Amino acid sequence: MSLAPASFARAGAIAFLAVILQLSGFGPMRFFGGHPDLVPLAVAVVAVYAGSVTGAAMGFATGVLLDLAVGGTMGVSSLVLTAVGYGVGRFREVRDPAHGLMPIGVGAAATLGYVAAFAAVSFMLDVGSAVSALVLRDALVTTALNAVIALPVFALCRRVLRPSLVMDPVDVRRRRRGPVESGPLGLRGLEA
Amino acid sequence: MYDSKVVRRRRAVLAIFVALSLVMLTAYFGEGSGGVFHTLQRGAQEAFAPLESGAGRALKPFRDAGGWFGDTLEAKGENSDLRAENEELRKQLGESAAAAEDVEQLRGLVKLADEDTFPTATEPVAARVIARSPTVWYGSVKIDKGASDGVEEDQPVIAAGGLAGKVTSVTGGTAEVKLITDGASAVSAQVMPSGATGIVRPEVGQPEDLLLDFVDRGRTVTEKTTVVTSGFTSDRVESRFPRGIPIGTVTRVDLDEVQLYQRVHIDPFADLRRVDIVQVLTAKGNPSETADAESGP
Numbered sequence: 356m357s358l359a360p361a362s363f364a365r366a367g368a369i370a371f372l373a374v375i376l377q378l379s380g381f382g383p384m385r386f387f388g389g390h391p392d393l394v395p396l397a398v399a400v401v402a403v404y405a406g407s408v409t410g411a412a413m414g415f416a417t418g419v420l421l422d423l424a425v426g427g428t429m430g431v432s433s434l435v436l437t438a439v440g441y442g443v444g445r446f447r448e449v450r451d452p453a454h455g456l457m458p459i460g461v462g463a464a465a466t467l468g469y470v471a472a473f474a475a476v477s478f479m480l481d482v483g484s485a486v487s488a489l490v491l492r493d494a495l496v497t498t499a500l501n502a503v504i505a506l507p508v509f510a511l512c513r514r515v516l517r518p519s520l521v522m523d524p525v526d527v528r529r530r531r532r533g534p535v536e537s538g539p540l541g542l543r544g545l546e547a
Numbered sequence: 548m549y550d551s552k553v554v555r556r557r558r559a560v561l562a563i564f565v566a567l568s569l570v571m572l573t574a575y576f577g578e579g580s581g582g583v584f585h586t587l588q589r590g591a592q593e594a595f596a597p598l599e600s601g602a603g604r605a606l607k608p609f610r611d612a613g614g615w616f617g618d619t620l621e622a623k624g625e626n627s628d629l630r631a632e633n634e635e636l637r638k639q640l641g642e643s644a645a646a647a648e649d650v651e652q653l654r655g656l657v658k659l660a661d662e663d664t665f666p667t668a669t670e671p672v673a674a675r676v677i678a679r680s681p682t683v684w685y686g687s688v689k690i691d692k693g694a695s696d697g698v699e700e701d702q703p704v705i706a707a708g709g710l711a712g713k714v715t716s717v718t719g720g721t722a723e724v725k726l727i728t729d730g731a732s733a734v735s736a737q738v739m740p741s742g743a744t745g746i747v748r749p750e751v752g753q754p755e756d757l758l759l760d761f762v763d764r765g766r767t768v769t770e771k772t773t774v775v776t777s778g779f780t781s782d783r784v785e786s787r788f789p790r791g792i793p794i795g796t797v798t799r800v801d802l803d804e805v806q807l808y809q810r811v812h813i814d815p816f817a818d819l820r821r822v823d824i825v826q827v828l829t830a831k832g833n834p835s836e837t838a839d840a841e842s843g844p
């Protein structure tokens with residue numbers, strides 16, 4: 356776990372803001388029938404930067420907060436988001452993805468996993484009717500929209516988390532790179 | 548390479564969180580509306596309400612900008628449909644005016660009690676939607692009116708002229724509304740003017756298509772007729788709505804040779820995916836005023 360104990364406040368703030376913004380701002384937005392979902396992205400970003408254990412804890416806490424705020428069945432969101440946080444954290448620990456566009460793939464995968472698992476759990480618990488194509492369309496649109504907003508969300512959350520991270524993976528990667536050949540310093544004709 | 552302690556601890560943490568989630572899930576289903584988790588939810592919703600309301604207002608310009616793109620595309624298609632519908636409604640308006648006169652006379656004759664009809668027995672309270680369920684599975688919204696405004700549990704909620712749902716939980720300043728598109732929703736309804744009755748259920752993930760189920764095969768149901776709440780209760784219906792609240796228009800009737808009942812598809816009047824303002828049909832007369840009147844000389 357690379358998050359210091361005091362940094363849970365920062366992770367908590369991310370979870371709280373994600374839930375409030377999702378319910379009041381992003382939830383009612385409609386793009387091609389779907390809407391962006393900040394909640395799985397917030398869990399994924401903490402899991403990527405802090406590992407699987409913190410990711411699972413973040414998923415659980417965010418899920419509880421979401422169920423409390425929405426008034427949905429307690430435990431459903433926390434169950435699904437715990438799995439998402441743990442899965443993304445393990446992916447980071449095992450693979451250590453270094454590509455700059457990693458947030459897009461991770462964000463999309465986390466969202467798809469969240470939507471699919473949520474649908475499966477809800478279907479098993481609550482809903483007896485036929486599932487329509489609209490549910491699948493919504494899931495795919497939400498995944499695509501989250502992939503689009505993943506980069507800025509990851510960058511913003513990393514900025515919030517960075518003071519508390521024991522090790523910032525982005526900085527580590529920068530240090531691993533070889534020196535850049537930039538040529539002689541100075542002005543033309545007066546090179547050092 | 549792997550520290551077995553770290554692996555065990557990681558798995559233990561995951562197991563604990565999953566177990567806690569399952570315990571919450573089981574306890575939530577097992578307890579009544581006065582249980583610990585339901586009470587916690589009401590408290591949290593009351594605490595979050597001002598934040599959600601503020602954030603909702605602050606982000607409205609962004610929401611509107613986002614919605615503008617989709618709306619522009621849909622508006623073109625809707626325009627021609629609305630023109631045709633407008634023609635039809637003009638015709639119906641003329642017929643309705645004549646029918647309204649007849650109704651007034653008939654009501655005087657049979658002395659119908661006010662509380663049996665909509666909307667005379669109810670006091671609509673306008674409310675703004677401040678938060679909504681983020682998935683298509685739980686069709687619920689939170690509104691900015693609560694017990695202090697006369698809102699009580701099980702009161703019907705309408706939006707844009709049609710039934711939207713019912714109040715499921717109330718705090719001082721907010722209320723939770725379960726929409727008729729929620730998987731667990733069921734509303735007793737009647738097709739007008741044929742009088743065929745059935746139960747309106749949602750087709751999950753299809754907010755533009757409700758199903759009127761358990762309609763007798765012998766009853767004739769025609770397209771473009773209106774479906775309203777019937778006001779009766781049965782073992783298939785979880786709660787009662789007042790009679791006469793419009794729900795939608797009939798779009799299609801499925802007649803299966805094998806089935807005992809026919810299934811009627813309804814296009815709801817209320818656009819529940821975009822609802823921003825709703826009305827709660829509260830009991831007529833402020834409870835405090837009624838109490839004062841009763842305690843008077």
